Amino acid sequence: MPANGYDIVIFGATSFVGQLVCAYLAQRYEADGDFRWAMAGRTPAKLERVRDQIGRPDIDLIVADAQDPASLTALCEQTRAVVSTVGPYALYGEPMIAACTETGTDYCDLTGEVHWIKQMLSRYEARARQTGARIVPCCGFDSLPSDLGVHFLQQAAGQRFGVPCNRVKMRVKAMRGGFSGGTVASMTALAKALRRDPSLRRELANPYSICPPGYDPGVRQPSVRAARYDDTANAWIAPFIMATTNERVVQRSNALSEQAYGRDFQYDEAMLMGRGIKGRMAAHGLTLGLGGFLLGVALAPTRAVLERFVLPAPGEGPSPEAQANGFYDIRLFGRTADGERLTARVRGDRDPGYGSTCKMLGEAGACLARDIGSEVPGGFWTPATLFGDALIERLQTHAGVSFDLVD
The missing domain is CATH 3.40.50.720 (NAD(P)-binding Rossmann-like Domain)
Incomplete structure (x- = not known):
């Protein structure tokens, strides 16, 4: 330079x-x-x-x-x-x-x-x-709060327990924000790529897909694909739309750091939806809504309708007021192999995506x-x-x- x-x-x-x-x-x-x-x-x-x-x-x-x-x-x-x-x-x-x-x-x-x-x-x-x-x-x-949040949690676990947390659950406790046209364009581009090359589905299903070549710790990774009750958070959870990216970035971090999070490290992400019948209904409702949205984006006819009448166009996004009023609160629940527990929190003061x-x-x-x-x-x-x-x-x-x- x-x-x-x-x-x-x-x-x-x-x-x-x-x-x-x-x-x-x-x-x-x-x-x-x-x-x-x-x-x-x-x-x-x-x-x-x-x-x-x-x-x-x-x-x-x-x-x-x-x-x-x-x-x-x-x-x-x-x-x-x-x-x-x-x-x-x-x-x-x-x-x-x-x-x-x-x-x-x-x-x-x-x-x-x-x-x-x-x-x-x-x-x-x-x-x-x-x-x-x-x-x-x-x-x-995507993916600083997740990746740096796990790093922060593991640093604290090392200082407190002398060992990392080999099991970490990231849960979005609260979030307010909107989509931009750029985010939608990325989703539709992926949907079109999947249609052209169905083998991409296997790549997206592989939690170690962006880890170094040959890296395979042989650990089955959890994945939240449906509404269910989470005993750790004591709440109902639903799938998180950004988990596919964040989970793979965190696994790459573990691989690049010579498994500083543990050889048997497990990690997943989800949305916290609350407790009781209200939380259960919210979790199932979000799961159905997310599934419908992804299906709509994946199918060419419905994608065209969504792009024309519903979704923001490229260059569009949340208003300045919506960005200022947005926020997010993320919790990372960690557990060591010996059962010691530690929880970290990552919070942002604006709309998360923008x-x-x-x-x-x-x-x-x-x-x-x-x-x-x-x-x-x-x-x-x-x-x-x-x-x-x-x-x-x-x-x-x-x-x-x-x-x-x-x-």
Whole structure:
């Protein structure tokens, strides 16, 4: 990177989440002249409009297009790290991964598309190790609270018990937030990919699908696919739509850390729905609703109707008021092989998918550029294995995300 280069460049700055990230960085680093960042996208007029909206005429603009590899290479050569919000990543994300890998530029994003991560691992991880590029997918609500939450819990378990929790249950206690058009576009892109290639279903069913090649601890992983009562949480639970991504990221963290969570580590995620008959009805209702929604997205005729009349279009998302009024409260119930128990809590002060995600992604990019030493080798990392405590500290200090123990 040139001496006068940027710490980070936001690629996709005109996207819905990209604009939120830029607004967050504009406020967060307004008084920090040493932190240099820029906005990148394919349309100069739209970039200028975003810059005007965030009130930072001093921020540089870079014209770069995912369909123009030369422009991506030129972008990478100007920065320590790239923060990409250009999704669906299965459709538009690979060119930037290729450019960062080839130039040795660090990278993070907010994808939740496990099948795409699997493809990128097979195509680019070996080269990233050669060039020193540190690639970190899943730095939004998918999957920072889960991945860093388990890391936080295991650090506490090691200090308190001397051993990790080999069984962890993540339960969403409460959450308020909405979908954006980008999230919907990712879901529909996956549905279309599954229709083209049914073998993807086996990949998505494999809890170790993004772990290193040959990694198979032989441990059957639990999966919450229906409403049921959870004795640990003393409440009814229902499936969590983001579990498919988060569970695999957490398993990759355990694999990359040489099974620091235990060789027999088990992990699953679900929504807490309450107790008694009310909780039971809510759990069954959410399960049916989620199943109907996923079926509707999977079938072409109903997907077309949903896209036209119900779901937000790309570039749309929750209002500023909805983002500010959103929140999430996540509990992680841990148990050691000897039966010792520990519970951690992760809370965010904004809409999880957007108001909080934009802050998490911005801090992940800053952490990548500022806190990770050059001695850390290149390759595909998870948030927990590359950032760990450094990002937890940033999130608690600046981003409205808290990590604590609940005794």
